[in-house]
Amino acid sequence: MRNLLIPLALLAAAPLGAEDKPEFPAPSQIVGAAPAADWLGIAASDLLVMDLAPEANGKARRVVIQLLPRPFSQGWIGNIRKLATAHWWDGLAVTRVQDNYVAQWGDPDGEDAAKARKLPEGLAVVPESEYTAQTGEIVDFTNGMSEYQGEIVAWHKGDDYADVTAFWKGWPIGSNGLNFPAEWPIHCYGMVGVGRNMSPDTGSGAELYTVIGHAPRHLDRNIALVGRVIEGIEHLSSLPRGAGPLGVYESRGEQVPIRSIRLGSEVADLPAYQYLSTESQSFAKYAEARANRRDAFFIRPAGGADVCNIPVPVRRGPAS
Amino acid sequence: MRNLLIPLALLAAAPLGAEDKPEFPAPSQIVGAAPAADWLGIAASDLLVMDLAPEANGKARRVVIQLLPRPFSQGWIGNIRKLATAHWWDGLAVTRVQDNYVAQWGDPDGEDAAKARKLPEGLAVVPESEYTAQTGEIVDFTNGMSEYQGEIVAWHKGDDYADVTAFWKGWPIGSNGLNFPAEWPIHCYGMVGVGRNMSPDTGSGAELYTVIGHAPRHLDRNIALVGRVIEGIEHLSSLPRGAGPLGVYESRGEQVPIRSIRLGSEVADLPAYQYLSTESQSFAKYAEARANRRDAFFIRPAGGADVCNIPVPVRRGPAS
Numbered sequence: 233m234r235n236l237l238i239p240l241a242l243l244a245a246a247p248l249g250a251e252d253k254p255e256f257p258a259p260s261q262i263v264g265a266a267p268a269a270d271w272l273g274i275a276a277s278d279l280l281v282m283d284l285a286p287e288a289n290g291k292a293r294r295v296v297i298q299l300l301p302r303p304f305s306q307g308w309i310g311n312i313r314k315l316a317t318a319h320w321w322d323g324l325a326v327t328r329v330q331d332n333y334v335a336q337w338g339d340p341d342g343e344d345a346a347k348a349r350k351l352p353e354g355l356a357v358v359p360e361s362e363y364t365a366q367t368g369e370i371v372d373f374t375n376g377m378s379e380y381q382g383e384i385v386a387w388h389k390g391d392d393y394a395d396v397t398a399f400w401k402g403w404p405i406g407s408n409g410l411n412f413p414a415e416w417p418i419h420c421y422g423m424v425g426v427g428r429n430m431s432p433d434t435g436s437g438a439e440l441y442t443v444i445g446h447a448p449r450h451l452d453r454n455i456a457l458v459g460r461v462i463e464g465i466e467h468l469s470s471l472p473r474g475a476g477p478l479g480v481y482e483s484r485g486e487q488v489p490i491r492s493i494r495l496g497s498e499v500a501d502l503p504a505y506q507y508l509s510t511e512s513q514s515f516a517k518y519a520e521a522r523a524n525r526r527d528a529f530f531i532r533p534a535g536g537a538d539v540c541n542i543p544v545p546v547r548r549g550p551a552s
Numbered sequence: 553m554r555n556l557l558i559p560l561a562l563l564a565a566a567p568l569g570a571e572d573k574p575e576f577p578a579p580s581q582i583v584g585a586a587p588a589a590d591w592l593g594i595a596a597s598d599l600l601v602m603d604l605a606p607e608a609n610g611k612a613r614r615v616v617i618q619l620l621p622r623p624f625s626q627g628w629i630g631n632i633r634k635l636a637t638a639h640w641w642d643g644l645a646v647t648r649v650q651d652n653y654v655a656q657w658g659d660p661d662g663e664d665a666a667k668a669r670k671l672p673e674g675l676a677v678v679p680e681s682e683y684t685a686q687t688g689e690i691v692d693f694t695n696g697m698s699e700y701q702g703e704i705v706a707w708h709k710g711d712d713y714a715d716v717t718a719f720w721k722g723w724p725i726g727s728n729g730l731n732f733p734a735e736w737p738i739h740c741y742g743m744v745g746v747g748r749n750m751s752p753d754t755g756s757g758a759e760l761y762t763v764i765g766h767a768p769r770h771l772d773r774n775i776a777l778v779g780r781v782i783e784g785i786e787h788l789s790s791l792p793r794g795a796g797p798l799g800v801y802e803s804r805g806e807q808v809p810i811r812s813i814r815l816g817s818e819v820a821d822l823p824a825y826q827y828l829s830t831e832s833q834s835f836a837k838y839a840e841a842r843a844n845r846r847d848a849f850f851i852r853p854a855g856g857a858d859v860c861n862i863p864v865p866v867r868r869g870p871a872s
Contacts, residue, residue, distance in 0.1 A: 331786045332741050332863075360851060391711065392843070392856030421652050421766045431851045446741045446766050446860050450845050453852045466651045466793040473786040523712070525770050531680060531751045532773045536712030538858070540766050543652075
């Protein structure tokens with residue numbers, strides 16, 4: 233197509249054989265060529281499957297969310313498992329879509345004590361201290377990156393929001409360094425978090441949102457993140473924006489009904505999903521190529537990439 | 553609303569009087585309190601007004617774009633002025649919407665030489681060297697920022713993509729420092745650029761896109777930016793994503809028709825627009841508050857903000 237802006241995805245729809253390996257593969261080509269061993273399965277029990285009411289034309293709208301692993305946000309994630317098992321969200325709605333910010337879902341009557349849906353018994357009240365945790369495993373990514381073609385990628389150096397940014401078990405993680413060690417998940421596009429009231433409230437997990445714009449990193453460590461959308465985010469990001477303050481829909485008719493939210497282990501027809509191990513050499517090469525685009529479209533590699541501009545590749549894979 | 557994620561916009565819909573000034577005003581409160589002199593008018597001749605076909609329910613869809621000032625991208629902007637004056641885009645369409653990336657519009661038949669709409673005479677062929685320019689005025693923002701409450705804001709330090717990031721005449725600008733001075737506009741959310749083919753093609757300006765996701769900064773200095781959407785981006789960002797490669801719509805029926813694109817000076821019913829002077833003390837305070845959220849919702853200020861997380865405030869204002 234004439235004059236089309238051409239990101240590199242187009243140039244590598246399929247993995248390449250050695251015989252047609254370009255000198256500077258695009259990030260998508262590196263991902264396509266990654267060996268099977270570099271892809272790790274995501275357990276169905278770590279997925280949350282949200283089925284929205286179908287579109288007007290009958291097209292299904294399924295959003296698949298991967299929950300964060302230990303040690304992050306486990307109090308809220310425990311609540312979310314309880315809410316899903318209780319089928320608590322069924323019949324509730326997407327109530328808010330704010331451009332370049334978030335889409336949010338939960339109980340439209342949540343502010344009306346007389347009408348609000350009763351929460352299940354036994355939900356945890358999670359303290360603010362749980363916004364951070366320690367894996368004991370986050371390291372400056374320099375070493376891993378510097379093994380590849382002698383290039384040092386700048387994003388390991390940290391940024392305006394964290395002394396170190398890194399990837400750990402498939403997730404973008406920030407750290408404040410070694411003196412007062414704390415680590416936290418990062419508000420990149422598609423990450424899912426827990427709506428809350430004013431501090432010290434931390435939210436229960438009944439009200440959730442996902443990022444549909446530029447990474448709102450100022451929310452890091454101020455709100456609990458619990459996962460990320462790995463499939464179907466377009467069913468949230470392309471919804472009409474709400475006309476009320478903060479993008480809240482002004483009428484019930486504008487809200488998008490939630491048919492059901494289930495743990496993946498309760499969903500019969502769910503495909504298997506895999507993510508590219510962020511500890512693999514394939515990922516190091518992919519991240520390096522995201523930071524230094526030398527493929528044909530580009531004339532000037534950036535020399536770096538911010539952590540949210542290196543999305544972790546996820547694909548449907550064979551059942552694990 | 554119970555459990556609602558509360559960004560600060562809600563807390564300051566109107567400017568505050570001195571009697572109810574909070575200790576730590578939210579960014580939106582600082583903007584609301586900015587004196588009239590800090591708001592600068594945008595000339596109608598620097599606006600591009602795109603009217604899409606109305607929604608199914610008859611609702612109008614107008615997108616207002618502000619064009620970059622000299623010295624940036626003037627070759628492409630000259631072409632765009634010619635194309636608008638010739639009414640060249642009328643009846644063409646939004647042809648591509650790729651999630652977390654771009655929405656793009658132009659000639660759906662552009663790749664078919666027999667059907668492609670003929671371009672106006674006299675369009676410039678702009679060299680790649682024009683992806684950067686020099687204002688002679690970009691300075692490290694440290695001095696301006698450090699005057700406010702003794703706080704130094706980290707984003708002036710540069711980032712993974714630029715040695716210095718700054719704001720200049722209302723625009724986010726990158727610079728590679730003093731040795732080989734070059735400056736360039738930055739691919740933040742809502743910025744508008746020129747689709748192109750492979751290098752050395754630079755595009756004419758007939759094919760345009762806007763960013764609808766996390767800032768794709770790797771495109772900086774690789775594609776011409778010509779402006780930004782200042783109103784109505786939701787008419788592009790909330791469109792259904794295209795199912796084809798790169799989000800291209802697979803059928804003509806999915807494309808969104810363009811009724812007209814005009815220079816603002818040709819549009820009778822256009823309101824006046826203003827932006828908050830990025831050289832004003834109000835903007836310095838606003839940027840500092842974006843980087844250090846101390847208002848009630850936040851428990852931990854970030855200590856910095858990336859240049860694309862400090863959107864330049866734009867409002868409708870009195871006719872200038």
